[in-house]
Amino acid sequence: MNTVQVHDKVFKPFISREQIQERVKELGAQIDKDYAGLNPIFISILNGSFIFAADLFRCITVDAEISFIKLASYKGTTSTGNVVTAIGMEERLEGRHVVILEDIVDTGKTLSAFIPEIMQRHPASLKIAAFLTKPEALQHDVYTDYVGFEIPNNFVVGYGLDYDGLGRNLPELYTLAD
Protein backbone atom coordinates (compact mmCIF):
# COMPACT_ATOMS: atom_id res chain seq x y z
CA MET A 1 0.00 0.00 0.00
CA ASN A 2 1.30 3.46 -0.90
CA THR A 3 1.30 5.15 2.45
CA VAL A 4 2.52 8.72 2.88
CA GLN A 5 4.08 10.39 5.87
CA VAL A 6 2.89 13.87 6.82
CA HIS A 7 4.80 15.30 9.78
CA ASP A 8 4.79 12.51 12.39
CA LYS A 9 1.81 10.56 11.03
CA VAL A 10 1.37 7.87 8.41
CA PHE A 11 -1.63 8.03 6.08
CA LYS A 12 -3.04 5.40 3.72
CA PRO A 13 -4.97 5.88 0.45
CA PHE A 14 -8.70 6.35 1.01
CA ILE A 15 -10.49 7.90 -1.98
CA SER A 16 -8.72 7.80 -5.35
CA ARG A 17 -8.13 10.64 -7.73
CA GLU A 18 -10.52 9.02 -10.26
CA GLN A 19 -13.31 8.61 -7.69
CA ILE A 20 -12.87 12.22 -6.62
CA GLN A 21 -12.91 13.57 -10.17
CA GLU A 22 -16.00 11.55 -11.03
CA ARG A 23 -17.92 12.66 -7.92
CA VAL A 24 -16.96 16.32 -8.27
CA LYS A 25 -18.16 16.20 -11.89
CA GLU A 26 -21.51 14.77 -10.73
CA LEU A 27 -21.88 17.45 -8.06
CA GLY A 28 -20.92 20.16 -10.53
CA ALA A 29 -23.46 18.91 -13.06
CA GLN A 30 -26.18 18.89 -10.40
CA ILE A 31 -25.37 22.42 -9.25
CA ASP A 32 -25.12 23.59 -12.85
CA LYS A 33 -28.63 22.29 -13.49
CA ASP A 34 -30.09 23.67 -10.24
CA TYR A 35 -28.71 27.17 -10.83
CA ALA A 36 -29.52 27.64 -14.51
CA GLY A 37 -30.49 31.26 -15.08
CA LEU A 38 -29.80 32.28 -11.46
CA ASN A 39 -26.25 33.67 -11.87
CA PRO A 40 -25.06 32.13 -8.58
CA ILE A 41 -22.10 33.40 -6.61
CA PHE A 42 -19.85 30.75 -5.11
CA ILE A 43 -17.97 31.63 -1.95
CA SER A 44 -14.96 29.40 -1.46
CA ILE A 45 -13.63 29.25 2.09
CA LEU A 46 -9.85 29.26 2.16
CA ASN A 47 -7.52 27.58 2.59
CA GLY A 48 -8.97 24.07 2.47
CA SER A 49 -11.52 24.41 -0.33
CA PHE A 50 -9.34 25.89 -3.06
CA ILE A 51 -8.79 22.64 -4.97
CA PHE A 52 -12.40 21.47 -4.67
CA ALA A 53 -13.56 24.95 -5.73
CA ALA A 54 -11.26 24.99 -8.77
CA ASP A 55 -12.45 21.57 -9.96
CA LEU A 56 -16.13 22.15 -9.20
CA PHE A 57 -16.21 25.61 -10.76
CA ARG A 58 -14.91 24.24 -14.05
CA CYS A 59 -17.99 21.98 -14.21
CA ILE A 60 -20.28 25.00 -14.14
CA THR A 61 -21.45 26.13 -17.56
CA VAL A 62 -24.13 28.66 -16.54
CA ASP A 63 -23.17 32.27 -15.77
CA ALA A 64 -21.61 32.18 -12.29
CA GLU A 65 -19.18 34.13 -10.14
CA ILE A 66 -16.71 32.97 -7.52
CA SER A 67 -15.08 34.74 -4.62
CA PHE A 68 -12.54 33.53 -2.07
CA ILE A 69 -12.63 34.38 1.61
CA LYS A 70 -10.78 33.58 4.78
CA LEU A 71 -12.50 33.20 8.09
CA ALA A 72 -11.00 34.62 11.22
CA SER A 73 -12.53 33.57 14.48
CA TYR A 74 -12.13 35.46 17.72
CA LYS A 75 -13.79 35.39 21.10
CA GLY A 76 -16.70 37.75 20.90
CA THR A 77 -18.53 39.48 23.67
CA THR A 78 -21.83 37.83 22.76
CA SER A 79 -23.22 34.94 24.73
CA THR A 80 -22.58 32.58 21.84
CA GLY A 81 -18.83 32.89 22.29
CA ASN A 82 -16.90 32.75 19.05
CA VAL A 83 -17.57 35.30 16.36
CA VAL A 84 -16.45 34.65 12.82
CA THR A 85 -15.59 37.39 10.37
CA ALA A 86 -14.92 36.95 6.71
CA ILE A 87 -11.83 38.55 5.28
CA GLY A 88 -12.15 39.49 1.63
CA MET A 89 -15.91 39.39 1.23
CA GLU A 90 -16.51 42.59 -0.73
CA GLU A 91 -19.26 41.36 -3.02
CA ARG A 92 -22.83 42.55 -2.57
CA LEU A 93 -24.84 39.47 -1.73
CA GLU A 94 -28.26 41.06 -1.45
CA GLY A 95 -30.69 39.24 -3.74
CA ARG A 96 -27.97 36.84 -4.93
CA HIS A 97 -28.04 33.06 -4.98
CA VAL A 98 -25.07 32.10 -2.81
CA VAL A 99 -23.33 28.72 -2.67
CA ILE A 100 -20.68 28.27 0.02
CA LEU A 101 -17.87 25.89 -0.93
CA GLU A 102 -16.17 24.08 1.95
CA ASP A 103 -13.58 21.33 2.06
CA ILE A 104 -15.21 19.50 4.95
CA VAL A 105 -18.05 19.98 7.38
CA ASP A 106 -16.75 18.32 10.53
CA THR A 107 -18.43 19.55 13.74
CA GLY A 108 -20.20 22.26 11.75
CA LYS A 109 -18.87 24.93 14.11
CA THR A 110 -17.25 27.05 11.42
CA LEU A 111 -20.29 27.20 9.19
CA SER A 112 -22.79 27.63 12.01
CA ALA A 113 -20.87 30.76 12.99
CA PHE A 114 -20.43 32.02 9.44
CA ILE A 115 -23.93 31.42 8.00
CA PRO A 116 -25.57 34.20 10.10
CA GLU A 117 -23.03 36.64 8.70
CA ILE A 118 -24.10 35.77 5.15
CA MET A 119 -27.79 35.87 6.08
CA GLN A 120 -27.37 39.44 7.36
CA ARG A 121 -26.58 40.41 3.79
CA HIS A 122 -29.98 39.18 2.59
CA PRO A 123 -29.10 36.72 -0.17
CA ALA A 124 -31.98 35.38 -2.29
CA SER A 125 -30.88 31.87 -1.28
CA LEU A 126 -28.00 30.14 0.47
CA LYS A 127 -26.78 26.58 0.01
CA ILE A 128 -23.69 24.70 1.07
CA ALA A 129 -21.53 22.41 -1.03
CA ALA A 130 -18.86 20.45 0.81
CA PHE A 131 -16.36 18.03 -0.63
CA LEU A 132 -16.64 15.95 2.57
CA THR A 133 -18.93 15.62 5.57
CA LYS A 134 -18.37 13.63 8.75
CA PRO A 135 -21.94 12.96 9.93
CA GLU A 136 -20.76 11.30 13.18
CA ALA A 137 -18.82 14.43 14.15
CA LEU A 138 -21.59 16.96 13.48
CA GLN A 139 -22.49 18.97 16.60
CA HIS A 140 -24.13 22.03 15.11
CA ASP A 141 -27.29 22.59 13.15
CA VAL A 142 -25.73 22.79 9.70
CA TYR A 143 -27.30 21.23 6.63
CA THR A 144 -25.01 20.47 3.72
CA ASP A 145 -27.01 20.60 0.50
CA TYR A 146 -24.37 19.16 -1.83
CA VAL A 147 -22.06 16.49 -0.40
CA GLY A 148 -19.12 14.97 -2.26
CA PHE A 149 -18.50 12.08 0.15
CA GLU A 150 -19.80 11.24 3.61
CA ILE A 151 -16.85 9.82 5.52
CA PRO A 152 -16.30 8.26 8.96
CA ASN A 153 -14.99 10.35 11.81
CA ASN A 154 -11.30 9.87 11.01
CA PHE A 155 -8.71 12.47 10.14
CA VAL A 156 -8.01 12.85 6.41
CA VAL A 157 -5.52 14.77 4.26
CA GLY A 158 -5.15 15.57 0.57
CA TYR A 159 -7.18 17.33 -2.12
CA GLY A 160 -6.79 20.63 -0.29
CA LEU A 161 -7.05 19.31 3.27
CA ASP A 162 -4.01 19.58 5.48
CA TYR A 163 -2.41 18.19 8.57
CA ASP A 164 -0.70 21.13 10.24
CA GLY A 165 -0.09 22.89 6.94
CA LEU A 166 1.08 19.91 4.90
CA GLY A 167 -0.64 17.42 2.62
CA ARG A 168 -2.91 19.77 0.68
CA ASN A 169 -1.17 18.97 -2.60
CA LEU A 170 -1.85 15.22 -2.48
CA PRO A 171 -4.17 14.57 -5.45
CA GLU A 172 -6.11 11.83 -3.69
CA LEU A 173 -7.57 11.59 -0.22
CA TYR A 174 -5.67 9.80 2.55
CA THR A 175 -6.78 8.68 5.97
CA LEU A 176 -4.76 7.91 9.10
CA ALA A 177 -3.17 4.45 8.90
CA ASP A 178 -3.70 2.32 12.02
Ligand code: IMP
Ligand atom coordinates in the same frame (compact mmCIF):
# COMPACT_ATOMS: atom_id res chain seq x y z
P1 IMP B 1 -15.76 22.33 11.68
O1 IMP B 1 -15.87 23.77 12.05
O2 IMP B 1 -15.58 21.44 12.88
O3 IMP B 1 -16.89 21.85 10.79
O4 IMP B 1 -14.40 22.13 10.92
C1 IMP B 1 -14.19 22.64 9.69
C2 IMP B 1 -12.70 22.75 9.40
O5 IMP B 1 -11.87 21.87 10.17
C3 IMP B 1 -12.50 22.34 7.97
O6 IMP B 1 -12.73 23.43 7.07
C4 IMP B 1 -11.08 21.84 7.95
O7 IMP B 1 -10.20 22.90 7.71
C5 IMP B 1 -10.85 21.30 9.36
N1 IMP B 1 -10.95 19.81 9.39
C6 IMP B 1 -11.92 19.07 9.94
N2 IMP B 1 -11.70 17.75 9.79
C7 IMP B 1 -10.55 17.64 9.10
C8 IMP B 1 -9.78 16.51 8.60
O8 IMP B 1 -10.11 15.32 8.76
N3 IMP B 1 -8.63 16.82 7.94
C9 IMP B 1 -8.22 18.09 7.72
N4 IMP B 1 -8.90 19.17 8.15
C10 IMP B 1 -10.06 18.95 8.83
